[in-house]
Amino acid sequence: MSVAFTRDWLLAETPASRAQAAWGRRYRAWLGLRANPLAMIGLAVVVAFVLLALAASLLATHDPGAQDLANRLARPSAAHWLGTDELGRDIYSRILHGGRVTLGMVIAVVVLVAPLGLAVGCVAGYFGGLVDRVLMRVTDVFLAFPRLILALAFVAALKPGVESAILAIALTAWPPYARLARAETMTVRNSDFIAACRLTGAAPARIVLRHVAPLCVPSLVVRITLDMSSIIITAASLGFLGMGAQPPSPEWGAMIATAKRFIFEQWWVPTGPGIAIMLASLAFNFLGDGLRDVLDPKQR
């Protein structure tokens, strides 16, 4: 396909092909997002974090695991830009590498949680009746458990580690998405355009998958970006309790947890990862708010 992605082509009022219409809609959403400075800041920070994490081995000044006990708890200096921790490891390098673990966990959780929540919510909302009641009671059971406790129990049953932490967080994070998807589905279930779909003779699975679910995706995407920060915090808490990423592996939450003993004397030790968590959470929140304005079909 040799198509020129020019501005005029994208913004054409009368697209000539399916692809052009789809790209045009995406481009308009992008223009909408670009008009929102906070969202753009959020996006820039998120992209920067991902790039930094990916290029961690190139950008790190030290090996994140290398200990230097003679030089422990050193102040920020030319050699160690953000100082060193209680084992003399370079904090800057550990934050870069920790980004891989932390952001990797967040992305893995989202990849697990979003389709599950969407599927459960859409099916419950569309079919209603007994299906709805059963699925929603299951959801309520998961919702009723304190999130961290359930995750803890789950990790304890498996072996502590990043993979178990991801599974545990995913297990406790999906119910709100199922509820959201169900609520969205209920608002469109009785609309005329879904009735029209039923009148084409389409099977229920096709209607849910191709007509209902796409309408729930935007609000789900928004909700997920807003939840990113709490996923980071939960991951950190699990790490802090020794149930998540295991000690030598640099994970932001675990870094803060171990540094809490020095918080008053050696403030720079927890500050670095703390700022990283805060920036990432804030950036995801800004991005989420911006996406809501662009994606929500009701706002247009």
Add this chain to the structure above:
Amino acid sequence: MLVDIADLRVTFATRTGTFEAVRGVSMRIGTEKLGIVGESGSGKSLTARSLMRLLPANARLSAERLTFDGIDVLNADERTMRTIRGRRAGFILQDPKYSLNPVMTIGRQVAEAWRTHKGGGRREAEEAAADLLDQVRIRDPRHVMGLYPHEVSGGMGQRVMIAMMLAPDPELLIADEPTSALDATVQAEILRLMEDLVTRRGMGLILISHDLPLVSHFCDRVAVMYAGRVVETLAAGELARARHPYTRGLLDCLPSLTHPRERLPVLARDAAWLQP
């Protein structure tokens, strides 16, 4: 003169520029019944809303003159506007379902409306509410006062809305498609009721509708709007003598029960109609 509008313009800022939705409307309304008729997007509702300064946030309002009973609406402060809205001019909207509070009984809503404007005790307000409901010819006002909005029909709901609007004794009633959500039998009753109340109380009435024949039956004058301008103003009885091709087209393209036609004539829009 109750309302004096000269060269009213309403513009909207869009992504690509500005869009003029009302393009220089002038009209003077006294204690009479004026119908404003046009298709969707003709600017008929915006014209009436400009008078109350009830426009969307992204709309810009300008006019050579826009006065309500001598008050300059363009430059009046919010407090003055509040005395006009609801008190000196009542506004009746299309669907009573959305304009009545669903969790308050009808009696309380009407009594509240009366008390906000007249003051007085609860007992007194209740008497007044019953009287108002009686005026809009609700047969058993005491019973209806105890009902919630979802328990009454659309026509009854619209009567209640009218009763609430009458509470402060307004000088002008603006009705925006007041009967298009109602059945034909109820529609006629509501319009007859409004006509009767307006005449008896010596009020002005602005009736906004897309239904030209209907409006002409209940108004003294009809202003026909097209694309943000008034293309023709007619005395209601002279509809048959309409001269503007748009007005004639509107009347002609209606299917008729008494004069069957194989095909309906279709309105051919002329670019010249856009010119003043």
Add this chain to the structure above:
Amino acid sequence: MTASPMIDVDRLRVSFGDKEVVKGVSFRVPAGECFGLVGESGSGKSTVLRALSGLNGAWSGRIAVAGAEVGPKRHRAFFRKVQMVFQDPYGSLHPRQTIDRILSEPLLVHGLGDVERRVAATLAEVALPAAVRFRFPHQLSGGQRQRVAIARALIAEPEVLLLDEPTSALDVSVQAEILNLLADLRRQRRLTYVLVSHNLAVVAHLCARIGVMLGGEMVEELSAEDLRAGRAQHPHTRELRTLSVGLEEV
């Protein structure tokens, strides 16, 4: 009547919970004819149509289409034969799908090939410019959207079209265009219509026979000519007629 009618509804009853909203309605529509159902809101006219279309399965009585009796659950083949056009052109088109996608959907469901040509041909048939094909519903006017809805109903080549107040959300000038389009399509494709409306003039314009509904019952069935001439028997029909005629006298 010699041949069996296209639509045969016999003693149809529909209840919502304890409330019976259609109380034994019967009518027949010969193939190629248009039958009108008029009544006020709550008279049950739309409920009859939804039971007929298969959207509402909670009915009793007998419904037969083209001589074959149908039950509450319909097979896919039924939906190739019977299609529906809804009242609100803003609510009946999926807001996030292009017109192209909306029109291809029935073809994909029924496994009909030649999607490209059929979509283009049907758009032309309802007099929509080819340029709207890849637009979204919100970029179209109310009249254009209703044309899309009609195109969607037609694309799988049905024999029966159920029309639920197809013009009552439109401006009168657009209403005339849509009514003309519906009349042309019926003639060209030999379609059978059931038209539900509260507007007597619209129903009489399109339909030869008219059923008047009141409180869930069909109180009178008469021809359009009888209605025009004022030969109605039931007082409710006469009242509706008087109101309608009264508005026409300018």
